[in-house]
Amino acid sequence: LPAKDWQISDFEMGRKLGKGKFGKVYCVREKRSGFICALKVMNKKELMTYKVEKQFVREILLQANVRHINCLRLYNWFEDDQNVYLILEYANDGELYQLLKKERRFGDVRASCYIAQVAKGLLYLHSKNIIHRDLKPENILLHFDNQIKLSDFGWSVYSPGARRTTMCGTLDYLPPEMVEAKNHGKTVDVWALGILMYEFLVGRPPFEEENSKMTYKRIANVDLRIPNYVSPDAADLIKRLLRYDPDKRINLHDVLVHPWILNNKSRWKDLPTTI
Numbered sequence: 385l386p387a388k389d390w391q392i393s394d395f396e397m398g399r400k401l402g403k404g405k406f407g408k409v410y411c412v413r414e415k416r417s418g419f420i421c422a423l424k425v426m427n428k429k430e431l432m433t434y435k436v437e438k439q440f441v442r443e444i445l446l447q448a449n450v451r452h453i454n455c456l457r458l459y460n461w462f463e464d465d466q467n468v469y470l471i472l473e474y475a476n477d478g479e480l481y482q483l484l485k486k487e488r489r490f491g492d493v494r495a496s497c498y499i500a501q502v503a504k505g506l507l508y509l510h511s512k513n514i515i516h517r518d519l520k521p522e523n524i525l526l527h528f529d530n531q532i533k534l535s536d537f538g539w540s541v542y543s544p545g546a547r548r549t550t551m552c553g554t555l556d557y558l559p560p561e562m563v564e565a566k567n568h569g570k571t572v573d574v575w576a577l578g579i580l581m582y583e584f585l586v587g588r589p590p591f592e593e594e595n596s597k598m599t600y601k602r603i604a605n606v607d608l609r610i611p612n613y614v615s616p617d618a619a620d621l622i623k624r625l626l627r628y629d630p631d632k633r634i635n636l637h638d639v640l641v642h643p644w645i646l647n648n649k650s651r652w653k654d655l656p657t658t659i
């Protein structure tokens with residue numbers, strides 16, 4: 385990363401955007417240039433207790449080299465005695481999760497607009513041998529004009545021979561090969577794209593159960609139930625994404641030319657931008 389040493393006094397602190405897993409995020413303005421960005425402040429002691437320094441280093445190394453319209457930029461980072469700071473791209477409309485909660489579920493036009501951009505972001509990451517591995521509405525940020533930004537690369541891995549890690553938080557997005565602790569590759573993100581698409585259209589992930597044993601079971605059996613209000617094209621793509629066998633899952637290039645994407649593309653420009 386460029387040598388320029390940043391420090392907290394280089395920034396005017398704006399509103400607190402929210403609390404991430406290991407730190408707080410603020411909207412800030414860089415004093416000299418007036419540039420608006422997001423500053424993620426992570427307490428060093430906390431990082432130590434949670435033993436996530438490795439994850440933090442990984443987040444920096446991976447995201448610093450990521451340059452794609454659908455991936456949130458990490459411009460730089462710096463530290464002082466108490467904290468480490470990530471200087472991140474600012475996405476105006478925040479977590480997609482909030483919009484999904486508000487709307488309950490998305491129609492085909494909005495869902496396909498977002499799924500196409502997530503697929504493009506994943507294609508780019510996979511082309512750089514980065515597997516995201518933690519795709520979920522909370523990790524997707526919205527910018528003007530319904531622009532999607534994949535964020536939170538703390539769980540991503542560089543090498544294709546991805547190490548199996550225990551997932552904190554939701555199990556809903558785990559594919560069978562992770563549930564059965566087999567080795568896994570980029571196709572874990574294709575499975576997660578299927579979960580995300582189902583959640584956009586139905587308002588909840590497909591294998592959600594009140595306890596994790598049940599969720600595991602339903603994932604391992606790909607016990608998929610698609611409500612009949614889901615359009616046939618959408619149902620077809622969901623089934624092609626949520627294939628048990630990773631090698632049988634549709635690839636991300638074919639997602640972008642699937643009828644559900646092509647038939648809705650012309651109406652993306654008419655989508656109201658989230659206020």
Ligand SMILES: COc1ccc(/C=N/Nc2[nH]nc(C)c2C(=O)Nc2cccc(NC(C)=O)c2)cc1
Pocket residue numbers: 401402403404409422424472473474475476477478479482525535
């Ligand atoms: C509470 O309403 C909100 C509306 C918009 C935002 C915008 N966040 N934008 C961001 N740009 N770059 C980064 C990194 C972020 C970010 O982390 N936002 C964030 C962090 C933690 C929680 C939330 N919460 C929500 C609702 O978006 C957003 C944040 C909060």
